[in-house]
Amino acid sequence: MNRLLYPLVASALITIAPFLITFENGQDIVRGIFGYSEFALLLLFVWVKVGACHPERSVKREVEGSRAVKVLRIAAMGIIVVAMLVVAFMDLSNLLAIKGWDMSWRAVVPVATCGLAVTMMWKIPAFSFPTINLIVFVSLVFHLAAYNFYPAQPVAQFPVVEYLARTAPKPVERKVLREEFKAKYAVMDTAIVTPGFLDTTRSNVLVLVESWGIPLDNQAFDAELQIFRDVGFAEGKDSDGFGRMQVGVHSRMYSRTRTAEREDLVYSLRRDSVTRRRDTTFTPNVLAGLGYETYFFVGLDSAVQWRHKYIRNIGFKNVNWGTGCKDECIVQKMDSVLNATAVGLSYDSAGGDSTQARKVFAAWTTTESKFPLKDVDPYRISMADLEVLYPAAIEKTLKRVADLARKHPEVRFIVQGDHEPILSPLPFQERFYKRWTPYVVLN
Structure with missing residues (x-):
């Protein structure tokens, strides 16, 4: 259970912290409890760090010990952390765009929350890759089902989708007559x-x-x-x-x-x-x-x-x-x-x-x-x-x-x-x- 609880808490930390530092009385901003993208990236991070190879097989142990595989694993972990930082910055920028505020000192928050999330996940046992896929899929289905019953509080937050929707070129308004x-x-x-x-x-x-x-x-x-x-x-x-x-x-x-x-x-x-x-x-x-x-x-x-x-x-x-x-x-x-x-x-x-x-x-x-x-x-x-x-x-x-x-x-x-x-x-x-x-x- 801890293996699943830790990534949920870590992704919630990345999502909730920007909301708290931009909170104002009377604001009407609907936010999810945990970041869906961050949750998936954290599960993948642990799998790359711990579970990509199975030590019970001798051939796998030899491969695991090779220098090339270690370099690739470190590189993959670095890419995942960078991707997590990018998503966290997207999430913060979405909130700041609603407020009309500048990034300024608030840029520290995504770095700090992502660092804490990685630290929390460092010694957590990994799920197998098929299990990760299942967890991510079930999480999405649960979010959609819960959203139908209680749309005022979504379960998951999707900062990448919001960022793309906000920054994509807006087509000319053609459905409303001037x-x-x-x-x-x-x-x-x-x-x-x-x-x-x-x-x-x-x-x-x-x-x-x-x-x-x-x-x-x-x-x-x-x-x-x-x-x-x-x-x-x-x-x-x-x-x-x-x-x-x-x-x-x-x-x-x-x-x-x-x-x-x-x-x-x-x-x-x-x-x-x-x-x-x-x-x-x-x-x-x-x-x-x-x-x-x-x-x-x-x-x-x-x-x-x-x-x-x-x-x-x-x-x-x-x-x-x-x-x-x-x-x-x-x-x-x-x-x-x-x-x-x-x-x-x-x-x-x-x-x-x-x-x-x-x-x-x-x-x-x-x-x-x-x-x-x-x-x-x-x-x-x-x-x-x-x-x-x-x-x-x-x-x-x-x-x-x-x-x-x-x-x-x-x-x-x-x-x-x-x-x-x-x-x-x-x-x-x-x-x-x-x-x-x-x-x-x-x-």
Whole structure:
């Protein structure tokens, strides 16, 4: 029992002493009872000093007596002591960083406590190496189990983890919108915004723009919105809604196109109070029940994002796939649908006869700005190239949408981004807010 008690007490000494010399009345600092790293290093120190060789074997005795092994053992012990000192200094610096104090004379404390700990362990019998592994593992499990029951007092302290977390480079805050941004644009902290903008008195078009996120640079976002203004849209322009533009941002649950596509098509969510099962009603099904013709457009194969498994099931009667049909081709098809409705006809994607005029609900997922960008090697693209190619792709897509919406002022357009450019290189991703996307409502 003493063999285990001594390293526990020694590691507790190294951990508690810095806490005591920095203690102030009223402070709220949660600390473990013993240092986990120091505890493991002390067990290893004794094993290297005493138990690395087994004297009961004659061959081992010969090896133990060799000068080379003694030198290696002394060197290993020195490395362990230095590692212990480094951990102790990390622990002290973590506390001083919280207080905002300098190290100064307090640097003596880690040296003194580590020296006392080594002295305490000098004549303690060693555990075998497998036993040390077991003790360290059980200690970690015990700490985690106890922490679940009583988090106010952890059993172990992990100074190395705390030090790395404190000193590691802090990424740009991307999940929280800046105050000046929230003051300028409407912010909705929900993934489902489409139902609030639907107009059931006329046709509606839902556009999901691939990889359209919100830049951290407000001017870059305003430049994207200028594309709509340049074709005649403005916030609160006309009382009847024609030429009017409403801009805002909303959150996403995940940075995935498939999830965003489904979120935008959700009409309502209900959870059974007994079974807790979720019942989802989708917009295409609801509008189809109101007499709408429903269309889905995407210039990709039906297997991409597994759309073939759910697009028709959620209410789309007319589905237009096409690996050879890019965004400009999709715009022409949608224009035909809206033109046919405007002149008293309904468009049949299979080329059938015209029927009585009906309102239309069309959903289009764009592909122009999909990563990897077309004709570009995703593994060799430079930041300089991305700064040109990505805005150009977004601009081209938004210009197509703006022109189509301006051509059909009788149709409500709801334009949203699916996610930030999540498949771009990490330095480029960090220029955008995470899981926040824009929406623009036209007409």
